[in-house]
Amino acid sequence: MKRIRLIASDLDGTLLDGRKALPAGLADTLARLAERGIAFCPASGRQYQSIVELFPEAAGALPVIAENGALVMLEGRELASTTIAPAALAGLLARLRSLPAGANERGAVLCGKRSAYALPGRFSDEVRRYYPKLEVVEDFAVVQDEILKLALFDAGSAAREIHPHFAVLALELDLQVVVSGEHWVDVMAASVNKGAGLRAVQAALGITREETMVFGDFFNDVEMFAEAMHSYAMANALPAVAAHARHRAPGNDENGVLRVIDGMLAAA
Template identity: 25%
Template sequence: MSIRLVAMDLDDTLLRDDWTISPRVVKAIQKAQAQDVKVTIATGRMPVSTRPYALQLGLDVPVITYHGAMIQQVISGEILFRRVIPSKLAVEIIRDVLSRGFYAQVYLKDRVITSRFNELSEKYARISSVVIEEADLVSTISQEPEGVEKILLMAEEADLDRLVPVLKQGYGEKVHLTKSKPYFLEMTDTSVNKGVALAALAERLGIAREEVMAIGDSFNDLEMISYAGVGVAMGNARQEIQAQANIVTATNQEDGVAEAIERYVLGEPV
């Protein structure tokens, strides 16, 4: 069965280390689209940080952001799906992690907010090309009638790994915990992840699971790699990610996305 939908993670997958898309990757995606293959992005990033890349590639399919908590049309900005962490729960979590000394950011549609700027927020703003607001997180969340799309904690990987069991014990049935980078621990509503969102998008487009390819590199990509008929791990992905994939392609620095599309979607020799 041929591939009719390709979903790609952004950071360390579609993007090179300098946060650009290589010409070879752009060409492969454009060739796939010319053959009526739908191509989309599935990322933990917020919509405003995702949109420039989607526009660069001319994507005509809704993009998956916040690990699946939001699906949005690229050009119009119309929100097709949104699932949040309820405000009361988000406040409880924020109070908990701040009391433990962790740096946190919360996401409200196209806003990202932290209680205090530091080197972590500066690094994140540079990577994602977004403006981070500084405000009291508890007060900000409390004023939001619905909730927040995502909570992000940034710290050394060992510190986050020690925190995960604590968060699972307290909130494991209420939020979905994942990592997009070793030093990013992210929380969304328990019902959403990239796999759930990709399945919903494929159904919306009338595309069977077997006709879907998903490409990623990190823990937050595991659900969509497992869902897709063809799950692809990047060559720069950790071994535990590669072990869950059907295929391992080249690294993000070696045009791994292009290699996967050329070989398994376009049927070209690589």
């Protein structure tokens, strides 16, 4: 078996526990990985700036897959990105404006390269926890930025309440709609996913899928599983997601990612 040279991990529901906290001992594990020449890559639907806040060293050292693969950074520089075409974005925003009111609280975040954008209101105040670089605008149409993703929130079930309103339109506009969490749906260019982001990292570092280990728990991790010989679904993953991974890891509240990595390091 080829030795592991790259480890990519989803964050929410995977590396982070239920309180959105990093596991104890992570810094020590990252140091040991670096000593052995093994790259660690956070891979998340989160904004790049949000990931950097969790991993202060990321800006200068780690590869980072952000915005579900729409933005890939390496040593603080853009390695790859895929944006939504202006015509497709106009169609998305028109659908957003015509979205009927639902039974639950809803919100939207326009995710650009320079910043994220939200409309005024209580939702924009709460969303700063996930998008530390956020501008509040009166209308998304005034935003001047390269747009990576439209993130849609529903306090109930995003898959049931939001996804159907955008699924057909996304196909017409050469986009895709991905359920990225219980309350979130992301709309991105059709070619965007964490797997494509991981391939960009592998190519830049000269690493093969046989030398890659990945961890994930949700539907937006499935393509990433396919790009790694050593793919782990968390114990808390949905069965339909776990079916795409070769192995299982203990849950995110059981320090599952670090337990697998530490076991691999001990056996190497």
